[in-house]
Amino acid sequence: MVLSNKNPHLVLLSSPAHPTPTIELGKRLVTCQSVKVTVFVSCFVKAAAAVSKTIGSIPKTELFDVIQLPPADISGLVEPGHTGLTAVVSGVRVTKPAFLSAISALETPPTALIVHVYAIECLKIADELKIPKYVYTCSHAWYLALILYTPVLDEEVGGEYADKKEPFLLPGCTPVRPEDLPDPMIVQTKKDYLEFLQIGLDFPKVDGILVNTWEELQPKTLAALRDYQLLGSIVKAPIFPIGPIATEGTAGLKSELFYWLDKQPSGSVLYISFGSMGGLSVEQMTELSWGLELTQQRFIWVVRPPMAKTGSGSAPKFGHNADDMSSYVPEGFISRTRDRGVVVPHWAPQVQILSHPSCGGFFTHCGWNSAIECIINGLPMIAWPLYAEQRMNATLLTEELGIAVRSQTIPSKGVVGREEVATMVRKIFVDEEGRKIRGRVKELKLGADKAWSHGGSSYEALHEMVKHCQKSR
Missing domain, CATH: 3.40.50.2000 (Glycogen Phosphorylase B;)
Known part of the structure; x- marks a missing residue:
């Protein structure tokens, strides 16, 4: 035939x-x-x-x-x-x-x-x-x-x-x-x-x-x-x-996580995930945790076991094993942030979270698929490139497209301190710079919709x- x-x-x-x-x-x-x-x-x-x-x-x-x-x-x-x-x-x-x-x-x-x-x-x-x-x-x-x-x-x-x-x-x-x-x-x-x-x-x-x-x-x-x-x-x-071609989400997904999201103000939650292969050292996880506490920002953090006790801040990690999350975030962090944050072990339904009205930004490893998911939902990003072509992606997102912020320290080469983490979070949620970024990414969202x-x-x-x-x- x-x-x-x-x-x-x-x-x-x-x-x-x-x-x-x-x-x-x-x-x-x-x-x-x-x-x-x-x-x-x-x-x-x-x-x-x-x-x-x-x-x-x-x-x-x-x-x-x-x-x-x-x-x-x-x-x-x-x-x-x-x-x-x-x-x-x-x-x-x-x-x-x-x-x-x-x-x-x-x-x-x-x-x-x-x-x-x-x-x-x-x-x-x-x-x-x-x-x-x-x-x-x-x-x-x-x-x-x-x-x-x-x-x-x-x-x-x-x-x-x-x-x-x-x-x-x-x-x-x-x-x-x-x-x-x-x-x-x-x-x-x-x-x-x-x-x-x-x-x-x-x-x-x-x-x-x-x-x-x-x-x-x-x-x-x-x-x-x-x-x-x-x-x-x-x-x-x-x-x-x-x-943009991106992963399709599952409509109508409901869980305790989404019941929590439903109760949060529009655009108020920072989603944090470094991809299926993104790993942080214990030292970097500690600094990220304290940075989040400093901002008092609402968040969902997909936490995976650390790659090493010390050393460079971030790197690809493969074959994650189950572990007790409380053993590799600062003591008391989960209880102290329980009123404004959710720590999720290993994996979360990213597409559905990013498309939820309460989600207001993405702390991301800059995989291109993740970046596109942000653009089509009109969300600003904190760029945290780890491997592959993600450093190019981060530069494109921050310097050419103007829809993300990034740290001075390259995450794969050193530890980003808590103050810098807090500064990046405030930039996209509080500062005037964040308002401009949000305006720009919403323009790109409209362009993406029009393209298809x-x-x-x-x-x-x-x-x-x-x-x-x-x-x-």
Whole structure:
């Protein structure tokens, strides 16, 4: 059976580290373009059960299906405990044969293949099937520009990037400071950098690029990506800004936490979470706790066990274990703040909290998905970048978009003191600066809503992408 031009079949492939953004893109393609979508989800062995549970909760229809590939065992390919880009790409390579077999066996032949940026080497499968191939970058356009330009930097910059003092110039874009480089670029002699470089080298082979931003959010960077005299000379494929695409929440969720939220004044609660892999030292947790007490601010804090007794303030942490929260926050903190704060162990329904009328700000690790969730809810941020490209995200949010504040101390390099924590909280909830930030983020929220309205920039970009893949076939 071959689909008609009116109903193409798009196949999507996630990377093991980013299944949710790919699934959400698939949903958007179905709801906005009425195309048939099959999403293949790759995952690591340790995450297989959780991914299976997530997939099982997604309603499947005639136009939308999500299939979990066999879990990738990378124990013999990377060092134990390694969680960087090498691990992610290795997981893709392990599942590649299973993906080829699965896509070849589909009852409805695919019209085009869209892969997550960290699964870009699977585009070779599209060549075998003789179908168009696209890459989905679920981060922003500035990060995409850096990926595209890394092969040029690799030839032009002598020595380690992190040792340089001057920012790295990206044609037509904001320069990238050495301290803002994403983790894979920090040490060029490591495998993570070689994988990152290879991704940049593979981009010129694509037929199109989808990126999780929108025209009105990053017009200058998107223009540079399309300008042949700037970055467009590197990759001539069309750029489709199709954001904001974020995780959908569950409507009507009720618990003791939400009964508490319902009683708080509008815009009064600070939500604090550092992502599923964000860890703080005991020293940093202590300073954050006292900073919250100094402000008397209402809050919800998702607390995870500390990564270390002392040392740097924050870092990626994996494999959290259950523990008694009172043993790693200051003595009496939970009881002293009980009237205005809630401490939640390990996990909280972030999407539902951020969309609640009582939520007034987000103390965040600056993952791009979290940043987008803030923007679409019109919330200011306290930026606390930890790993991956989050330092770039924090700079974009604070310096270019003007919707966040951040500490002078880089959290991954030192402990941020309680006074500075309190100052940042007051900035977004009390000070004049916070009023301006709130006004700006509400403008961006309206722009995001407009981008996905019928005829909006992202709505039309997704429509153009579907037309493009049909013409390219």
